[in-house]
Amino acid sequence: MLYTARYIITQNETREILENAALLVRGTVIEAIGPAAELKSQFPDEAVEDLGNAVIMPGLINAHTHIPMSFLRGYSDDKSLMDWLYKDIFPAEAKLTPEVVELATLLSCAELLRFGCTAFYDMYMLERSVFKAADKVGIRAVLGESVSSFFPSLDAKNVDEFFESFDANDELMKNHQLIRHALNPHAIYTTETAILQRCRKVANEKKLRLGIHMCETTVETAGSLEKNKQRPIAYCDSIGLLDENTTLIHMVDINEEDIATVAARGCATVHNPASNMKLSSGVSPIQQQLDAGIAVGLGTDGPASNNAQNMFREMYIAALLQKLDKKDPLQMPVQTVLDMATRGSAVALGWADTIGSLEKGKSADFCALSLSEPNMQPVHKVLSNVVYSATGMENKITVVAGKVLYKDGFYTSFDYATVLEEAGKLSDWLKNN
Ligand SMILES: [Zn+2]
Incomplete structure (x- = not known):
């Protein structure tokens, strides 16, 4: 899957921030990262998930x-x-x-x-x-x-x-x-x-x-x-x-x-x-x-x-x-x-060889914040918006080892409605036990 977005914060050695960029995920790892136009022509058959006006960043x-x-x-x-x-x-x-x-x-x-x-x-x-x-x-x-x-x-x-x-x-x-x-x-x-x-x-x-x-x-x-x-x-x-x-x-x-x-x-x-x-x-x-x-x-x-x-x-x-x-x-x-x-x-965590930045060969662990929320505009310096303005509710997608675990309000690996219902009973459980 080729994920594209307005920005990618790589957190690599030189802390590169890419504009109009793409992240190619194969299996659990990042296969390539770079300009969206370049990666699209290099991998023309790859499925594309366009996250639009968003910033992809390491989880x-x-x-x-x-x-x-x-x-x-x-x-x-x-x-x-x-x-x-x-x-x-x-x-x-x-x-x-x-x-x-x-x-x-x-x-x-x-x-x-x-x-x-x-x-x-x-x-x-x-x-x-x-x-x-x-x-x-x-x-x-x-x-x-x-x-x-x-x-x-x-x-x-x-x-x-x-x-x-x-x-x-x-x-x-x-x-x-x-x-x-x-x-x-x-x-x-x-x-x-x-x-x-x-x-x-x-x-x-x-x-x-x-x-x-x-x-x-x-x-x-x-x-x-x-x-x-x-x-x-x-x-x-x-x-x-x-x-x-x-x-x-x-x-x-x-x-x-x-x-x-x-x-x-x-x-x-x-x-x-x-x-x-x-x-x-x-x-x-x-x-x-x-x-x-x-x-x-x-x-x-x-x-x-x-x-x-x-x-x-x-x-x-x-x-x-x-x-x-x-x-x-x-x-x-x-x-x-x-x-x-x-x-x-x-x-x-003792896991710096695998996570912490978005680079070729590292695990595909990332999230993507929408920049279309009112608190995320304008974008003078995207890092400032991420650290000082974001609440986290702007997040659209969370991927761990290449697998989408959360997207647009939905969890893919468990039934959140059941968790929510059971969690709602915890207060009474504590009172009665
Ligand atoms: Zn503690």
Whole structure:
């Protein structure tokens, strides 16, 4: 299929933006990209899908979420982190069943696809049910159970049983084309050294990504200084946790030494501005991380602390937050923000060889925003419209590995009407259980 449109934002090495351009998709990959007239004459027999006055761009990549938490969207807001977690979220999560996790994942995947997101990195519980839903939808995902020291959990009675069930899930996910398994210790304040080192060992053996919440608040730093006599990054480095297959989520309360260590170990980091603002965690110093050569991705965090899974909204918030925080409008220009949501997030998922840009040989993972909506006109600089003006509702089509999963209001791989009906019952289910 030859997709044509007014613009294509490639996000390639030189950040080319093509006008009156085309993208040739064969199977799961991009076969060619260039001027529409040229590709049409080169491939005269190819079927053409003309997206018209639109901008084709790489699918956005949500580098950190707890995707089934859409079942708690709007359930508890405007509270302190500890009240929110211990009084509302943890008791509600204790009621979870595999069926609810699957339904909530389907709901979240519908949201991701609607807003042009083609891949996500999830850390939650009952991940087998997340897998079932993501597999059905056909979206790209890195999935891993969150592991802490609190047992029994929904996944296991004790830590040995957790790693047994982890092995079983690994069998289920390995060799899947679009879904990869990961090991996600929740945070240093919810685990202990032995568990973290065991996670590192298993991740190394199975060649998996390891993701962990890191330096989210000053409270976390104070706790580590008291317990480990070191700041969180220095502690993790001392126990051998940090390497180029590690993704550090949040990185709010960090100093120059932390940044230098993370850069030296080659870890990726993920910025979650809406969640950090809503829970008053603080502001992650993004430009300092980028200047140190760290790949920084962008994520929404869970739907209960955001409360959306909309990466266009997240890009807008990310840009504005840094400008305000630094009292400097030159911070976070549009290209930097889009880089985070595409190329940076691709590194955070450990999938930069396949996604994050539209180039020959890469996977055909993309979306296309209509430029005919009133908020998208005129087009002086298309990147500005994408980062500052788009809401995500302009998205016309979402394609993952060459397959159309969403188009003009319709989902192709699951019945959204049923998901909507079942999701509508979640509030009553929570009250009555
Ligand atoms: Zn999180």
